[in-house]
Amino acid sequence: MKKILAFLGPVGTYSYEAASRCLLTLENTQEWTLQALPTIPHILTAVAEGSVDAGLVPGENSIEGTVNITLDMLAHELSLYIQGETVLNINHCLFSHSQDLGEIHTVLSHPQALAQCRRFLQQKLPQARCLPANSTAEAVQNLASMGPGTAAIASRDTHRFYNVPILVPDIGDYPCNQTRFLLVGRTPCPHSDTKKTSLVLALEKDRPGGLYEVLGEFARENINLTKIESRPAKKELGNYIFFIDCEAGHDHPGLQEVLRNLEKKTALLKNLGSYCSIV
């Protein structure tokens, strides 16, 4: 039986594109297959319960921001490991059977994709009304039953799965639209040459300078941070947890020293795993 990598479905979404890329880099690629699941909690819970072997979930988008549900479940609810990360360029394209923008009276997509193409829609399709869909891929799929004069916004890759041509490529308003996906499993990344580590920590009390001391541990070992984000710990208002990514893999000697020292200075310290980028 094949091992399963779960992703945010349906086929043809940006998540599918990222999952396909990850699949190629997994050890014994031919032993793996993809499975679509409807939400991030479904994916992470399925990995934790063992009904799938790994999951790919969005961690942050350059326009929409951190996907808190992903990081919160990893921090508080489940014992899973980040095994890899991959950054996908979001390239919204206009799909339609029509060949003339003037014919288009309706545009379908996920509301976030519609919002991210607002300028294009205002300038080139001022006559069209926008209809929401549950995902970008579903929007393209729905064109089949919508008749002429309809269009959908989705990833360039979507055209491989639904028989609809791209009328206008790259219609997004923001040139740097990227989503970072995390590959998550029940065991740590098996590779020895990991380059990054993700941590969650909470300070012992919410006092000025507490975070300063934590960062001092990284600075002393000359380890650069690539992400730091605070968020209120949900149980008690006024307390914060911190998500920190640093440029040091599992074998980095300085990292082990940092972790030992942080153990003494933090109320919570969870190592979400060391991993590499998947390109």
Added chain:
Amino acid sequence: MKKILAFLGPVGTYSYEAASRCLLTLENTQEWTLQALPTIPHILTAVAEGSVDAGLVPGENSIEGTVNITLDMLAHELSLYIQGETVLNINHCLFSHSQDLGEIHTVLSHPQALAQCRRFLQQKLPQARCLPANSTAEAVQNLASMGPGTAAIASRDTHRFYNVPILVPDIGDYPCNQTRFLLVGRTPCPHSDTKKTSLVLALEKDRPGGLYEVLGEFARENINLTKIESRPAKKELGNYIFFIDCEAGHDHPGLQEVLRNLEKKTALLKNLGSYCSIV
């Protein structure tokens, strides 16, 4: 002519609820009126260009995370000031003319609201299909043309604007679902008793310990941080900007010292304003 506070429309959305609350606290309340605009960029640009006098925009949600478009526009594109903040509890309710859950075959809402009520929908309405809408308020509005057996998910407050009763209150999966809204204007907050300040800064080079030094300035003045978040500066990969909120108002003597010292240590330092909470 009345002054205009713009919000993310239509009437009855969570943004409307937050804007109504802010309206009551503005000086000379009776001189102000609300105006719905379709997107965050519309609102912030309208404030900057002077076609409205203030804007209310979401800054972060406890489940979905930071709204990057808001912070990025404030950091990079516009010269505006945060004049206040207000935190709204997100209380998803099921609206329907039906009085029996068993009758409901279709549920409408914004995809984020549908996702945040997934558990309720699976357990109580397994027979219903979910249809996306552009906003929670639009979903309730659309029930009028949908016939019997349809329901919508929206803010409790929505029932004041659309003639649809609440069938089940508080159906959200997450008990701590809150959105923080920012009141934004062209001038600094006029009040002298501000309590928080928001800053954007970039380090001179991306080197280990740079952020550590920055935080040292706050620690030395005993100023607590309530938020810190790094994000890649979009112009050059590998460089980061930091969004920092601290518990010190404009008149805090330590804050002025911190700002003077940060000027020397940062490549970019933008004070987004000092402000109070609106409750």
